Amino acid sequence: MSLERRQFLKIMGTTAAGAGMLGAFRFLEKGEATQILGSGNPNQKWVFLVNTYNCVGCGMCVRACKLENEIPYNAPVSRTWVERYVELNSGKVLADSPMAARDGFTADNPMGKTVNPADITKAFFVPKLCNQCEKPPCVQNCPVGATFSTKEGIVLVDRTWCIGCGYCIMSCPYGVRFFHPVYHVAEKCTWCYHRITKGLKPACVFACPFGARQIGNPQDLNDPVTKTIATQRVAVLKDEYGTKPQVFYLGLDRIVR
Amino acid sequence: MSHVWRPLYVVLGIVAAILIARFFVVPPQFGVWERGYMYGWHNKAAETWWANFRVGYKGREYCKDCHPDNYNKIMASPHKIIECEDCHGPAIGHPDNPPKLEIIKSRLLCLRCHTKLPYPTSLRSQLPGFLNPDEHNPGIECVSCHDPHSPVLGGK
Numbered sequence: 001m002s003l004e005r006r007q008f009l010k011i012m013g014t015t016a017a018g019a020g021m022l023g024a025f026r027f028l029e030k031g032e033a034t035q036i037l038g039s040g041n042p043n044q045k046w047v048f049l050v051n052t053y054n055c056v057g058c059g060m061c062v063r064a065c066k067l068e069n070e071i072p073y074n075a076p077v078s079r080t081w082v083e084r085y086v087e088l089n090s091g092k093v094l095a096d097s098p099m100a101a102r103d104g105f106t107a108d109n110p111m112g113k114t115v116n117p118a119d120i121t122k123a124f125f126v127p128k129l130c131n132q133c134e135k136p137p138c139v140q141n142c143p144v145g146a147t148f149s150t151k152e153g154i155v156l157v158d159r160t161w162c163i164g165c166g167y168c169i170m171s172c173p174y175g176v177r178f179f180h181p182v183y184h185v186a187e188k189c190t191w192c193y194h195r196i197t198k199g200l201k202p203a204c205v206f207a208c209p210f211g212a213r214q215i216g217n218p219q220d221l222n223d224p225v226t227k228t229i230a231t232q233r234v235a236v237l238k239d240e241y242g243t244k245p246q247v248f249y250l251g252l253d254r255i256v257r
Numbered sequence: 258m259s260h261v262w263r264p265l266y267v268v269l270g271i272v273a274a275i276l277i278a279r280f281f282v283v284p285p286q287f288g289v290w291e292r293g294y295m296y297g298w299h300n301k302a303a304e305t306w307w308a309n310f311r312v313g314y315k316g317r318e319y320c321k322d323c324h325p326d327n328y329n330k331i332m333a334s335p336h337k338i339i340e341c342e343d344c345h346g347p348a349i350g351h352p353d354n355p356p357k358l359e360i361i362k363s364r365l366l367c368l369r370c371h372t373k374l375p376y377p378t379s380l381r382s383q384l385p386g387f388l389n390p391d392e393h394n395p396g397i398e399c400v401s402c403h404d405p406h407s408p409v410l411g412g413k
C-alpha cells in the first residue's frame with residue numbers, strides 16, 4: 001500500500017484535529033482541578049474516636065442520626081448503629097443490634113436469649129459508623145464517579161449522579177452503605193458533613209451523653225482526640241483490608257467484627 | 258482506497274460524538290485532584306449540597322432562653338449530660354413549626370440507660386438502674402414520680 005503525499009497530509013490533519021477536539025473536552029487534570037475546586041483548608045482533616053468503655057447502649061446516637069439526616073425512622077436501615085457483644089464462659093459470642101439499636105438496649109436478651117449474668121465473661125457495646133477510609137474501596141469501585149472523598153477526608157455520595165448499581169454497598173468491608181429507601185441511591189454516614197463544616201459536632205457525637213463518640217482534627221496536635229489517638233492504645237476495624245479507616249476505638253476486642 | 262478509510266472515519270465520528278455528548282452530560286464541577294484517578298474523584302457541587310443540608314439538632318443553648326426553668330433544673334442534676342433534644346427530638350423549626358416538641362413519657366425511654374445490664378467492662382453496669390425494671394412500679398410511667406429534669410427523689 002503506497003501513500004501519496006497529499007493523502008498522508010490529509011490523514012495527519014484529521015488526526016491533529018481529532019487530538020485537538022480531545023483536548024477541548026478532556027476531564028479536569030489533577031492540578032487544574034485543584035485550582036478550580038479550591039484546596040480547602042490543608043490543616044483540616046477529620047478523625048473519629050469511639051470509647052467503647054463509655055458506651056452504655058442507650059442508642060441515642062442512632063435516634064439522633066436518623067432524625068438529623070432524614071433516614072426513614074422505621075426503615076431497617078441506618079447510617080450508624082450500636083452492636084452488643086456478650087461473650088459467655090463457654091467461649092460463645094452473642095452479638096446483636098436490633099433495629100440498629102435505635103431504641104437502645106433495654107433488656108439483657110442478647111440475640112433474644114436469656115443469659116445468666118454469672119455466665120458472662122465480658123460484655124460491651126460497640127458503636128459503628130462510616131470509617132471515612134483514607135483508601136475507600138467504595139470510591140474506587142463507583143463506576144460513574146458519584147462518590148468521592150473531600151479534601152478533609154469525608155466520603156460523600158452525589159444523589160443526582162448515583163445510578164444505584166450497589167457496587168459500593170458490596171465493596172464496603174464495614175457494611176456501612178445501604179440504599180436510601182426514599183431516594184433509591186447509595187446512602188452513607190457523612191459524619192454529618194453539614195454540621196462539622198459549620199463547627200458543630202455530628203449528631204451522634206452531640207447526642208451521646210457519655211462521650212463515647214468524639215470527633216477531632218488529626219492535623220491539630222493539641223486536639224484532645226488527636227492526643228488520645230497518639231498516646232493511648234487504640235485499634236481500628238479490619239485493618240487487614242488496607243482501607244486505612246479513620247475511626248479509632250478504645251477498648252476494642254478480638255470478638256468484634 | 259476510500260473503502261479502507263471509511264471505518265476509520267466512522268470510529269472517529271463515534272469518538273467525537275461521545276466527547277461532545279460528554280461535554281454536555283458531565284457536570285462542569287467533576288474533576289480529579291492530586292490523589293489521582295483511584296481515590297481522587299471530586300465533585301464540588303455535591304460537596305456544597307451536603308454542606309448545605311439542614312441542621313436539625315440545635316443544642317441546649319438554643320433552648321435555654323425560652324425554657325430557663327427546665328434548663329437550670331437539668332443543669333443542676335445528674336441528667337445534665339443529656340441534651341434536651343435527646344428526649345424532645347430535634348428543635349428544627351421549633352417554635353414556629355412544630356409549635357410543641359414531643360414529650361416522650363414511655364418507660365422505654367428511661368430504660369435505655371436505666372435497665373441494669375450486668376456487662377462488667379461497660380459503663381452500663383455502673384449506671385443506676387434495675388435488673389428487673391418490671392418489678393419497680395410496673396405500669397406506671399417513670400415521670401409520675403421522677404422529674405426527668407431533676408430525677409433524684411428528695412432533691413439531688
